[in-house]
Amino acid sequence: MKSVWSESCNFKKRESLNGNIEADVVVIGAGITGILTAYMLKKKGIDVVIIEAEKICSGNTKNTTAKITSQHSLIYDKLIKEFGEEKARQYASANELAIKKYKEIIENERIKCDFEEKDAYLYTMDNVEALKKELEAATKLRIKAKLLENTELPFKVKAALKFYNQGQFNPLKFLEVITEDLTIYENTKALEIKEELVVTDKGMVAANVIVVATHYPIMNTPGYYFIRMHQERSYVIALENAQDVNGMYIGIDKWGYSFRNYKDLLLLGGGSHRTGKNEAGGKYEELRQVAKELYPNAKEKYHWSAQDCIPIDEIPYIGQYSTETPNVYVATGYKKWGMTSSMVAAMILSDMISGNKNDFAEIFSPTRFDMSASSKNLTQDVIETTKNFIAQKIHIPSEQVEKVETGHGGIVEYNGEKVGVYKDNNGNIFTVTTKCPHLGCELQWNPDELSWDCPCHGSRFDYKGNWIESPAIGGLSHE
Template sequence: MNSVWSESCSFKKREVLNKDIEVNTVIIGAGIAGILTAYLLKKNGIDVVVIEAKEIASGNTRNTTAKITIQHDLIYDKLIKEFGEEKALMYLNANNLALNTFRDIVYENNIDCEFEEKPAYVYSLGETEPLKLEYEAAKKLGIDAEIVDKVKLPFNVKAALRYNNQAQFNPLKFLDVISKDLTIYEDTRVIEVEENLVVTNRGKINAKHIVVATHYPIVNVPGYYFLRMHQERSHVIALENADDVEGMLIDIDKSGYSFRNYKDLLLFGGIPKRTGKNEEGGCYEKLREVAKILYPNSREKYHWSAQDCMTIDGIPYIGKYSSSTDNVYVATGFNKWGMTSSMVAAIINSDMILGKENDFSEIFSPRRFDMSLSIDTIMEDTIETAKNFIAQKIDIPNEQIGHIKKGHAGIVEYNGEKVGVYRDDNGKEFVVTTKCPHLGCQLQWNADELSWDCPCHGSRFDYKGNWLDSPAIKGLNDY
C-alpha cells in the first residue's frame, strides 16, 4: 500500500552514523517536522544533523493528504471559548506564518512540488450552527472566510465554511529539494536520550540541543506524553476518472469524508479509527463502496492510511520537552493537520534554539495543562489504556493455534503464553508476543494493514513483529 507521493518521488540513500560525533543540534526523526527544523537551523548557520531509524520521510509524512491550511476543522470557536481570543490569535498567527513560509520556500527555491493555492472548506450535511459559530470566530480573528451553500461535490450540502488562499502540494518532492544539503543519517535508531547525549545503535551524539521529532515522542519520562495523547488512523483511496472538487473539503462529522485533487486524481478519505481498533478491517472496502456511488466511473489507483497523534485539547505540543530538560525540544500531537503544524514546530523550536522570541509559542507549550477543559478525552484515553493493560495480564483465550484461518489472525494461548498468530494465504504461521514493548499494553490485530497495533499509545508492528511506528523503539522480537 503505497501513497501517491511514494510513487512520485524517491530520496537518495543516506549513510548510517558510523562513529561518535559532536554537534550543536541533533534532530531525531527525518519526517517533515524534523527536516524543516534542520533546514531553518542550517539557514541560520547552526551545525545540525538529523538521525532517522529507517529512511527519509518513511513514516507518516509520506501518508499525508498534504494540505497546508489554517483551517483545522472547527478549531477557532473552541480556542476562543477555552483559551480566550488572545491565545486563539496566537494559534492563527503561527499557522498563517507556517503557510506563508511554505509558500516562500517553494517560490524562492523554485521547487517543482505541485504547490497550488486552493480554498479549504468545512461542510455539513445536517447541522449548520457549528459552522456559523466558527464563521463568527473566524471573522473576529480576521480570517478571510465565508459561508457558502454550494460546493463542487456530488451531493448537496446544507452549508460550508470556505477559507480562501490555502494550499496543497506534494510533500516528498518538496522535502527532496530542501533535504539535499542536510546531514542526515539513516538506519540509525535511538536507544537512549540523556542530558546532552543521544545514544544510537550506530554511535553516540553529543549535542547542545536535542529535538525529538519522531511523530509520537519516544522518551517516556520526563514529559509523560503517553498520558496526554492517543493515535488514530484514517484511510485514503486515490481515484482516476473522478471530478475536480476545486479545493480541499472535510465534513464536520467525524464519520464523513474528505476530498482533494492531485493532478488527475481525487484523494477520497475517511473512516477514522483509533489505532488498535480495526480487528475486522473493511475500511478501504467501505471507501470503495461509497466511491462507486459518488463516482461510478472512477477507478482506484492507490490506497493508503495515515496515523495521527491526538492531544487532549486539540493543540499540538511544541517547545521544551519538559520543565526539567531545557535543551530538549518536542514536536508532536498535530491532530490531523501535520503539514502546517510541522512548519509551526520547526519555526518555534528553531527560534528557541537560536535564542529568538516569537509571539505565539505559549499556546503550543507542552507545559500547558487544564484538566477541566479536556476531562472527557482524558477519561476516554485512561479507560482505553487501563482496559488493554488488564487484557494483557488476564483472560488468556483457550483456543489453539490451529483454528486460525488462512489470511486471518487472532490472539491465543500457545505454549502457555498469550501470543498473536497470523496465518498467511499459504498457511504459513507467524507468531509474535502481544505485549507492546513500549509500556506493555496488549496489541490488537489490524486486518486492513496486516499489523499488530497498540490501542493505548499507537505503536505498530508488522505481522512478523518488525517495528513500524513509535512510541515503541524496537520490534517485538528485538530483545
C-alpha cells in the first residue's frame, strides 16, 4: 500500500546515529512537523539535529490528503463558544498565516511541489443550520467565506460553505527540498528522555532543547497525553478517469466523504473510525462502492490510510511538553489537519525556542487542558480505555487456531493464553501477544491493514508483531 505521494518522491538516504553527539536542539521525528521546525530553527541560526526511528517521512506525513486549509470542519463556532472570540481568532489567524507561510517558502526556495491555490468547502445533505453558524463564526474571525447551494460535486447538496484561497500540494516533493540541508539521523529510535539528554538505540544526544514531534508523544509522564486524546484512522483511494471537482470538499454529515484532485487523479476519502475499532473491515470496499456509483468509468490507481490524534477539545497541543519539563516541547493532536497544523507548530515552537513572542501560542498551549470544556469527550475516552483494559483480563475467545480462515486474523485462546493469530494466503500462521506494550490494552485485528491496533491509544503493529506507530516504542512478542 503506497500513497500517490510515496510513488513520486525518494528522499536521499541518511546514516544512523553512531555514538554520542551534542546540539542546541534535538527534534525527535522526521515527519513534516519535525522537519519544518528544524528548518525554521536553522534559519534562525540554531544548531539542530533530527533523529528518526525509521526513514524520513515514513509515518503519517506520506499518507495525508495534503490539504493546506484554515477550514477544519465545524470548528470556529465551537471555539468561540468554548474559548471566546479572542482565542478563536488566534486559532484562525495561525492557520491563515500557515497557508501564507507555505506559499512564501515554496516561492523563496523555488520548490516544484504541485502547489495550487484552491477553495475549500464543507458540504451537507441536511444540516444547513450548522453551516450557517460556522459562516457567522468565520466572518467574526475575519475569514473570507460564503454559503452556497451549488457545487461541482457529482451529487446535489443542500448547502456548502466555501473558504477562499486555501491550498493543496505534494508534501513529499516539498519536504524533499526542505530536508536537503538538514542534519537527520535515520533508523535511530528515541528510547528515553532524561532532562537534557535523549537516549536512542544508537547513542545519546545531549541538547539544551528537545522537541517531541513523533505524531503521538513517546513519554507517558509527565504530560499524560494518553488521557488527553485518542487516535482515529481514515482511508483514501485515488481514481483515474474521475471528475475534476475544482476544490477541496469534506462532508460534515456522519457518512460524508472528502474529495480533492491531484493532477489527473481524484482522491476520495472516508471510512473514519477509532483505531482498534475496525474488526469487520471493509473500509476500502466502502469507498470503492461509492466510486462505482459516482464514477462508473473510474479506475483505482492507489489506496492508503492515515492515522490522526484527536484531542478532547479538538485543538492541537503545541508548546511545552509539561510545566515540569521546561526544555522539552511537543506538537501533537492535529485531528485531521496535519499539513496546516504542522506549519503552525513549526512557527510557534521556533519562536518559543528562539525567545521570540508568538501572538497565537496561547490557544494551542498544552497546559490549557480545560476539563469542563470537553468533559463529555474526556469521559468517553476514559470509558474506552478502561473497557479495553478490562477486556484484556476477562474476554475469553472461543476460536481455536485451526479455525482461523486463510487470509484472516483474530484473537484466539492458545495454550491457555490469548494470542493474536494471522493466517496468510499460503496457510502460514503468525502469532503475537495481544497485549499492547504501551500500557497493556488488548489489541484488535484490522483486516483492512493486516495490522494489530490498540483501541486505547492507537499503537499499531504488523501481523508479525513489528512496530508501526507510536505511542508504543517497541514491537510485540511472538512465537
